Amino acid sequence: MTRKRGLTEEAATASIDQACRMLRLPTIRQQFPDLAEGAARDQMSYRAFLAELLLAECDDRARRRSERRIKAASFPRDKSLRAFDFEANPNIDPATVNTLATCEWVKKGEPLCLIGDSGTGKSHLLIALGTEAAMHGYRVRYVLATKLVNELVEAADEKQLSKTIARYGRVDLLCIDELGYMELDRRGAELLFQVLTEREEKNSVVIASNESFSGWTKTFTDPRLCAAIVDRLTFNGAIIQTGTESYRLAHTKALAEQTQAS
Known part of the structure; x- marks a missing residue:
């Protein structure tokens, strides 16, 4: 670029645009005209x-980084805490969820369990809290329990188990959804336990399950292994009981009543 003094407004704007392209400052390049007028x-x-x-450039870069982390988490759908209807499920304490939204538990590497029947809002909270963690700068990964176990079994068969476990170990928060929907054989349960223990005291894990801890013996048929997994998840961890009444039905009913009222 040729530097000249006494540039006209048009030339100065063109020079700023060119400099922003060279320095890779897209937000400044886009917002400069409006900000200059305002100044x-x-x-x-x-x-x-x-x-x-x-x-403005820093804020936009932070936003883009958050979007990349949320995308990398592979959430199946968008869910936020703002969209969660606490009135539809009074079993869930808003203060507890708001405390979890600060992500201090992720920073400390603590586990979280969401326990309750189908449709009570477990997956919504799991995805929403995972999204909050990504927005706070943490690396997050979402996976269904059955998919994770199948991936681990295939990796073990292909002599790639340590590599696969290391990949999951690199994320700050592992979100495991729908634990308990399918019984795991001893091998699958042991591999899942290996992932959880490899992450111990380093990274956080949040698990959503439709079974209470007493019912986990249906998923993990080995009593000792089941007890070890429960101990891993409950030691210094938080537990949220989402109850038995359908959150989706109550939330849909509330939305319908609001629509009729308006």
């Missing part, structure tokens, strides 16, 4: 204007 209107100082530009 002139508000009589901002040069430093304040520069700060506005740089902060």
Whole structure:
């Protein structure tokens, strides 16, 4: 680029556009005209204007990083805590969920269990809390329990087990959904336990299950293995009981009543 003094407004704008392309500053390049007009209107100082530009770029980069982490988590659908209807399921304490949304438990590598019947909001909370963790800068991965076990069995058969476990171990929060929907044979249960123990004291895990802990013997038929897994997940961890009444039905009914009222 040729640097010249006394550029016209048009030339200066073109130079800024070119410089932003070279320096890879897409947000400044896009927002500069509006920010410049606002700065002139508000009589901002040069430093304040520069700060506005740089902060806009930083904020947008942080947003894009969050979007990439959320995409990398492989959530099956978008769910947020704002969209969760606590009135539809009074079993869930909003204060507890809001505390979990700070992601301190992820920072400390603690586990979380969501226990309740189908349709009580477990998966919604699991995905929403996982999304919050991704927005806080943590690496997150979502997976169905059966899919994870099948992947581990295939990896073991192909002599790739350590590599697969290491890949899951690199994420800060592993979200395992629908545990208990299918009985696991001893091999599958042992491989799942291996993933959980490899992550111990390093990374967090959140599990959603339609079975209470007492019913996990149906999923993990080895009593000792079942006890070890329960101990791993309950030691210093949080447990949320989502109950038995369908959250989806109550939430849908509430939305219908709001629509009729409006």
